[in-house]
Amino acid sequence: MTKGELTKIKEKVYQHCGLLLEGVAEERLRKAIQDEIQKNECANLTAYQKLISQDSQAFDQLINHLTVNETYFFREVEQIQLLVEHLVPQILANKSPNEPLRILSAGCSSGEEPYSLAIALREALGAEVAQRIQLDAGDLDQNVLKKAQQGLYSEFSFRGVDPAIRRRYFLRKDKGYQLIPEIRQRVRFHELNLLAPVFPKRFYDYDIIFFRNVSIYFDLETRRIIQKKFYELMPAAGILILGSSETLGNNLGVFELVEQHNQYYFVKGQSYRPNNNSASLELEPEPAAVTPAELPVFESPVLTEQETAPSPKLILPELQTLQQLVKDKDYTRALHLLDRLLMQEPDNFPALLLKSWVLLNNQDFLAADELLNKAFELDAWSIDLLLMKGLSAKWQEDQDLAAQWFKKVVYTSPDCWPAHYYLADIYRHQQRLEAASKAYQTLVRILTANLNAADATQWIPLALPAGDLLFLSQRHLQKLTADLYEREK
Ligand SMILES: C[S@@+](CC[C@H](N)C(=O)[O-])C[C@H]1O[C@@H](n2cnc3c(N)ncnc32)[C@H](O)[C@@H]1O
Incomplete structure (x- = not known):
């Protein structure tokens, strides 16, 4: 397969769903094409290219090989706590009793994320209130959606889940665990390509959208297009939640970045903007040396196309200070500052190491491995x-x-x-x-x-x-x- 032939297919995938296929992902693409050529009994690459240009199902099969579906229950649990303890009660308080609150898990993979939300809402609010919340979930990959609908999981999906929760909501089946019907029925799964020119009509009026650990596969332009769609899918006010390590890199001027209870997320409109939102304040950082306890609150930059341009106002702490934060397990602060540093200096090797360490400790293996691969190229x-x-x-x-x-x-x-x-x-x-x-x-x-x-x-x-x-x-x-x-x- 020549570089040119590969580039053509890469381009087709990118146009269709935004996935960038460089580095390790390029290898995945090569292997996927070879497997699909065999499976479809195509005589050669030209025949396969013809097939995927005429048969959308055959192309979808290729896409299913290319998505990265790493996920697990109660991933980044602090964000789920924020949802059930603060965001949902606040939104429900502003709705009439018959009005549903609608949540979308965009890029839901095999369902662990939306089901975690369903379980957490049921635990925190009780069955009756949880009924008022409609949970939709969508993904590009048809194979993971099938798995999500079955609701059958192996041990690997339960890293760090409280055993009592597993006992309450799952039944042993074969070698795995099946989610009880009450929770399975709470989530509706649909095929969803976030880059589709038109979204199916069933996706509308979301009060909250979870879009976690998906944007890392897209470039800046694709992220912006998707955020604008999310913006349109919301009523006058809404909340967008990305994975905590992705959030600052997605401050693209579409939504407003806010902070509440040490969690950063985005809002549309005034209604859900927390009081004293520190994320939107332009604070002057201290010019003097800082200790971890008094790190400057950084301003919230709206990223432009040249997003890596350093903010003249920002003084980042010394690497040793960041190392101390990581050592003290102050991971939220450490991640925010490391992200900022890496935006300015993407090849800062110690920062790549420290961030990988934090991600590993948060069990975010996929993101950690990606960073480690990048660091590997440097040393x-x-x-x-x-x-x-x-x-x-x-x-x-x-x-x-x-x-x-x-x-x-x-x-x-x-x-x-x-x-x-x-x-x-x-x-x-x-x-x-x-x-x-x-x-x-x-x-x-x-x-x-x-x-x-x-x-x-x-x-x-x-x-x-x-x-x-x-x-x-x-x-x-x-x-x-x-x-x-x-x-x-
Ligand atoms: C790493 S998983 C994230 C799962 C879950 N949100 C979480 O945080 O654990 C990324 C998912 O995004 C999906 N995805 C990638 N591109 C997509 C697109 N254009 N439209 C919809 N889903 C997409 C992939 O199929 C994959 O299942």
């Missing part, structure tokens, strides 16, 4: 970066991939004891007794010589408790030695 040998690649794979339960990354770390920096620990742990669970024993031995050797040995990271606050890990490793080592002895007998 493929950074220990912080390699460790995070390993942790990302480990936390997503791909232990083989995680071990590959941790091996790279110990190859690059043989004294990085956290990597030996993670490797040992993976090998032990995989019953690779010799390899586990060797890795624990290395860790014990390093930490016995110096319990304060540096962990080889530069920016991320890994902060593993060396004493505890030494103790644990010695115990595992004893057990492994005994097991190995038994095995050889």
